[in-house]
Every structure is written in C-alpha cells, then in structure tokens.
Amino acid sequence: MTALERDAGVQGRLGAWVSERVSVAVSEFTAAAALVVLFVALSLASPNFLTADNLFNIGSQTAVIAIIAVAQTMVIITKGIDLSVGSTAALAGVMAAIVVRDLGVSVWTAALVAIAVGAACGLVNGLLVSVVRLPPFIATLGTMSAGRGLVFIVTGAVGVYSLPESFQLLGNGQIGGVPFAIVVTALVALAVGYLLSQSRFGQHVYAMGSNLEAARRAGIAVRRKLTAVYVLAGALVGLGGVIAASRVNSGQPNYGIGLELDAIAAAVIGGASLFGGQGRIAGTLIGAFLIALVRNGSVLLGISIHYQQVIVGLIIWAAVAFDQFRRRRLEARG
Amino acid sequence: MLEAHGVVKRFGHVEALRGADFTARKGEVTALIGDNGAGKSTLVKVLAGAQPHDEGAVLVDGREIRFASPLDARRAGVETVYQDLAVADDLSVAANLYLGREIPLGGPLGRLGLLDKRAMRRGAAEALAELGVRIPRVTTPIAMLSGGQRQCVAVARAVIWASNVVILDEPTAALGVVQTARVLEVVARAREEGMSVVLVSHNMPQVLEIADRVEVMRLGRRTARFKAADVTTDDLVAAMTGALVTEPEDAELG
Numbered sequence: 001m002t003a004l005e006r007d008a009g010v011q012g013r014l015g016a017w018v019s020e021r022v023s024v025a026v027s028e029f030t031a032a033a034a035l036v037v038l039f040v041a042l043s044l045a046s047p048n049f050l051t052a053d054n055l056f057n058i059g060s061q062t063a064v065i066a067i068i069a070v071a072q073t074m075v076i077i078t079k080g081i082d083l084s085v086g087s088t089a090a091l092a093g094v095m096a097a098i099v100v101r102d103l104g105v106s107v108w109t110a111a112l113v114a115i116a117v118g119a120a121c122g123l124v125n126g127l128l129v130s131v132v133r134l135p136p137f138i139a140t141l142g143t144m145s146a147g148r149g150l151v152f153i154v155t156g157a158v159g160v161y162s163l164p165e166s167f168q169l170l171g172n173g174q175i176g177g178v179p180f181a182i183v184v185t186a187l188v189a190l191a192v193g194y195l196l197s198q199s200r201f202g203q204h205v206y207a208m209g210s211n212l213e214a215a216r217r218a219g220i221a222v223r224r225k226l227t228a229v230y231v232l233a234g235a236l237v238g239l240g241g242v243i244a245a246s247r248v249n250s251g252q253p254n255y256g257i258g259l260e261l262d263a264i265a266a267a268v269i270g271g272a273s274l275f276g277g278q279g280r281i282a283g284t285l286i287g288a289f290l291i292a293l294v295r296n297g298s299v300l301l302g303i304s305i306h307y308q309q310v311i312v313g314l315i316i317w318a319a320v321a322f323d324q325f326r327r328r329r330l331e332a333r334g
Numbered sequence: 335m336l337e338a339h340g341v342v343k344r345f346g347h348v349e350a351l352r353g354a355d356f357t358a359r360k361g362e363v364t365a366l367i368g369d370n371g372a373g374k375s376t377l378v379k380v381l382a383g384a385q386p387h388d389e390g391a392v393l394v395d396g397r398e399i400r401f402a403s404p405l406d407a408r409r410a411g412v413e414t415v416y417q418d419l420a421v422a423d424d425l426s427v428a429a430n431l432y433l434g435r436e437i438p439l440g441g442p443l444g445r446l447g448l449l450d451k452r453a454m455r456r457g458a459a460e461a462l463a464e465l466g467v468r469i470p471r472v473t474t475p476i477a478m479l480s481g482g483q484r485q486c487v488a489v490a491r492a493v494i495w496a497s498n499v500v501i502l503d504e505p506t507a508a509l510g511v512v513q514t515a516r517v518l519e520v521v522a523r524a525r526e527e528g529m530s531v532v533l534v535s536h537n538m539p540q541v542l543e544i545a546d547r548v549e550v551m552r553l554g555r556r557t558a559r560f561k562a563a564d565v566t567t568d569d570l571v572a573a574m575t576g577a578l579v580t581e582p583e584d585a586e587l588g
Binding site: 194198199200201203206207209210211213214215216217218219220276277278 | 384403404405408416418420421422423424425429433434435436438446447448449451
C-alpha cells in the first residue's frame with residue numbers, strides 16, 4: 001500500500017465514520033430541532049401555550065396518534081405500510097364501547113377487547129401480506145375498507161353512547177396528576193423501542209425490511225415474523241382506539257378517518273424510511289408531537305384549520321425529500 | 335468433503351441438471367466453471383439447499399443429505415455466498431455477521447429475546463481481524479461500505495460459520511483488482527482452515543491462480559475435471575465449449 005493509498009484509506013474511514021454518525025441521527029435531529037423551535041416560538045407567541053393544562057392537553061391529544069404512529073413505524077420498517085389503522089382503531093373503539101354498554105364490563109376488560117380486535121385486524125393484514133403475498137398497500141387498503149364497513153354494520157352507523165363515567169378513566173383519568181393516556185403512551189413507546197433496538201425480534205424486523213431474501217436465507221422465519229409485526233401493530237392500534245373512545249366516552253363509527261396519514265407522517269418525519277429497514281421509535285414520537293404542536297399552536301394563534309393541513313403537508317414534503325437526499329448520497333458512496 | 339452424484343433437476347419440461355456429478359475435497363478450492371446456461375447456478379443452489387433436487391444424491395463427508403432448506407445446509411456446515419450477496423444494507427456489519435445467529439444476553443433477559451450486542455460487536459471484530467478483513471468499524475451499516483468491503487463481509491460471514499463447505503458464486507465479478515485480491519485472501523484462509531471451498535467463476539486466469547481443482551459443466555453435466563496445475567486457460571475454454579471431454583477417475587487425479 002502506498003502512502004497515498006493509506007491517506008485515502010484513513011480519510012475514507014474518518015469520512016465514513018462522520019457521515020455514518022450524522023446520517024443515522026440527522027433526520028431525528030432535524031425533527032427534534034424543529035420541535036424545540038416550534039415549542040419556544042409558541043411559548044413566546046401565546047401566553048396560554050406554556051401552561052400545565054395546555055401541555056397535558058397536547059400530551060393526551062398526542063397519545064392516541066403517538067401509539068398508532070409507533071405501530072405504523074414497526075410496519076414501515078418492514079418495508080410495509082398500514083392504511084387500515086384508522087378503521088381498526090374505530091372498530092376497536094366501538095367494540096369496547098359496545099361491550100361496556102351491553103355487558104357492563106369494566107374499562108380494563110373493554111381495553112382488552114379492543115386490543116384483541118386490533119390484533120385480529122392485524123392478523124388479517126399479516127396473513128394477506130406474508131402468506132397471500134399481497135403488497136402491504138393493497139392488503140391494508142382492503143382491510144381499511146372492510147374494517148370501516150364492519151364498524152358501520154355493528155353500530156348501525158350511529159355512535160355508541162350511554163356509557164358509565166368509569167369508561168373515561170383510560171382517556172381522561174390521571175395517575176399522580178399525569179394524564180393516564182400519557183403514561184400508557186410512554187410505556188408503549190419504551191417497550192416497543194426496546195423491542196426494536198435490543199431484541200432478536202427487532203433485529204429481524206430491520207433485516208426483513210432491509211433485505212427480505214437475505215433474512216430468509218439467514219434462516220429467519222420471515223412469514224411468521226412479518227405476520228407477528230402486523231398483529232402487534234394491530235394490537236397497539238386497538239389500544240389507541242379504546243383510548244380515543246374513552247376520551248369522548250362513546251364509540252364513534254367515524255373515528256379515525258385519515259388517521260393513517262397522520263401516523264405515516266409522524267413516522268416519516270421521525271426518520272422512518274418507506275423503503276424499509278430504517279426508523280426509530282424516538283423519532284416517531286418527535287414526529288407525532290411536531291404534528292400535534294402544529295395543530296395546537298394553530299388553534300392558540302387563531303390560524304385556520306385549513307392552514308394547519310398545509311403546514312403539515314409542507315413538513316411531510318421536507319422530511320421525505322430530506323430522506324431521499326440522504327439515501328442518494330449514501331448510494332453514491334456505496 | 336462435498337459430493338454430488340447423478341443430480342437431476344427439472345423445471346417443468348426443462349432439465350437444468352441431467353445427472354451432474356461434483357466433488358469438492360477438504361482443504362482445497364474447487365472451481366466450478368461452464369458457459370452460461372451450463373447448470374452451474376442450479377447445481378450451486380442444490381448444493382446450498384436453496385433448491386431440492388429431483389434425482390441423485392448429495393453427500394457431505396460421505397453421508398447422504400437431503401436439504402429441505404438453506405437452514406438444513408447450514409446445519410450440515412455448508413455456507414453459501416450468492417452473487418447478490420444477501421446482506422441487509424441497513425444493518426451494521428456485526429448485525430449482518432450474526433444475522434439469524436444472534437447472541438442473547440445471559441439470564442432471564444436473554445430468554446426474553448434481548449441481545450448481547452457488545453459480545454456480537456467484539457466477536458465480529460475478532461473474526462474479521464482473524465480473516466484479515468479491514469472495514470472501518472463493525473457498527474458501520476453495510477450501506478456505507480464499498481463494493482469490495484461488502485463482498486469481504488459476505489464471504490467472511492460464510493467462512494466464519496461454515497464448518498465443512500463454503501460455496502462462493504462469482505464472488506469477485508463486480509470488483510476491481512485490489513478488492514478482488516482481498517476477497518481471494520479470505521478464500522485462501524478458508525482453504526487453510528481445511529474447508530472444502532467451491533468457487534464459481536468466469537474468470538479463467540483467476541480460476542487457475544486460486545483453485546486446486548477445476549470441474550467443468552456443460553449442458554447440465556460434468557464433462558471434464560482437471561488439476562489446476564496441469565492445465566491452461568485454453569484447455570478450460572475447450573472443455574467449456576465441448577471440444578475437450580475428460581472424466582478421469584479420482585485415482586488418476588491423485
């Protein structure tokens with residue numbers, strides 16, 4: 001090896017190390033920076049923003065979307081997408097409300113029912129994707145439509161009301177002054193974050209999204225594990241659905257229309273790649289809060305709801321364009 | 335030692351392998367050559383357990399083995415590097431080396447499926463150093479590596495885990511001169527460790543440089559076998575085109 005080659009090698013190594021560190025964290029960092037800037041700006045612009053009440057309110061509002069975005073992130077890492085989360089959340093919510101109203105069960109039992117309903121929807125998605133081999137977009141599009149239809153069938157297209165006060169505990173209750181929904185969200189995020197980053201299952205989830213054939217050849221049971229991802233995601237969406245229902249103390253058949261887009265946006269803003277193999281729960285939480293802050297801030301500042309939509313759209317464009325740019329640079333290196 | 339006797343593989347009405355024989359001995363590199371469509375890739379897939387054969391027998395160390403999946407082949411100590419590498423770009427070098435063979439943490443956390451990432455990083459660094467593979471860091475995602483480095487990682491993974499046989503399908507096809515030399519160094523290490531190395535290649539000078547033996551396929555059969563030291567590039571080309579047919583007994587090859 002000549003001196004020149006050696007220099008190039010060292011430089012290449014150093015360069016690789018720097019861009020490796022930067023590129024892994026950069027979309028998360030950008031999103032976090034945007035979150036902080038927005039937070040400070042809103043604190044200065046509106047006296048009502050930086051109050052415990054408003055922050056807890058944002059937290060509770062974000063809880064459902066954050067839990068569902070966490071579920072979406074797992075699916076996106078496998079190079080999939082779940083369009084059915086809105087329908088699944090609605091189905092889980094109304095089923096929970098129905099069992100409380102008709103059978104008089106506790107809110108905890110209702111939550112288990114909702115989680116089971118969500119997991120069942122996830123199982124359908126998972127089998128369609130891994131066994132029938134439908135593209136995830138199509139499989140979950142079908143579940144989205146069928147699930148919404150099922151919601152209208154079981155409710156007769158009217159909301160499920162006359163629920164006891166106790167049903168509100170999950171969505172509006174508190175533990176030691178902290179909203180229950182925030183605590184649940186934090187536990188879910190921690191558990192899934194750990195699962196993805198520290199466990200064998202998580203390692204295989206990233207591997208399947210990165211190169212399914214490589215995962216198969218490495219002896220990973222890809223069908224079973226892919227199905228498991230959708231089931232787990234469905235269960236979390238079910239949990240999100242029952243929290244949403246609990247917040248309004250009723251089962252709403254129209255709940256969650258368009259929710260899949262918010263969940264995908266949160267994941268993508270947080271650095272998850274629709275090309276699979278990349279995404280972290282911390283990033284997704286930042287993404288979910290960024291969207292919630294835009295919504296909340298717009299309300300406080302009296303900006304029309306139509307502008308909110310435009311702003312969220314701009315953020316999605318920026319986040320995905322950034323991801324593409326980063327990937328192209330990576331590929332140019334390889 | 336890896337052997338195939340009279341292997342037949344049909345795809346519908348097409349016979350890709352029509353009674354192919356093959357032998358790779360321990361501590362030797364056996365090159366498998368042949369023109370496009372001669373059946374090399376199909377034979378490799380059968381030997382690697384990626385495709386079941388219809389007739390004939392595959393033997394590892396004299397025992398007949400029927401591979402139902404690549405996992406069976408791996409259990410028999412047979413590791414394969416495919417042309418498309420099959421590495422997960424988003425995962426680190428260490429994660430790729432341990433893919434499907436992760437080290438769990440000790441105790442109850444390990445039983446919950448949590449991984450000992452430190453042990454895997456250390457193991458990966460040691461194994462790569464032993465094979466002389468140089469990469470920036472074992473935590474680097476594969477996507478950040480050059481083509482040669484990826485190839486070295488893929489070959490290293492096979493060599494690290496194989497206990498009997500390493501099969502390499504065109505391991506240097508897309509590489510430059512320096513990178514090719516690096517990969518061939520790793521191949522040589524596998525031979526030194528006493529494994530049977532099967533090398534599929536189109537590069538005749540390379541075959542003569544690295545291989546101990548050469549087996550030539552044509553139209554789904556083995557049509558010639560040589561000791562690499564005894565032949566020239568012209569002989570190999572003649573055998574591939576069918577101008578030269580020689581099937582000496584094992585004894586004659588010495």
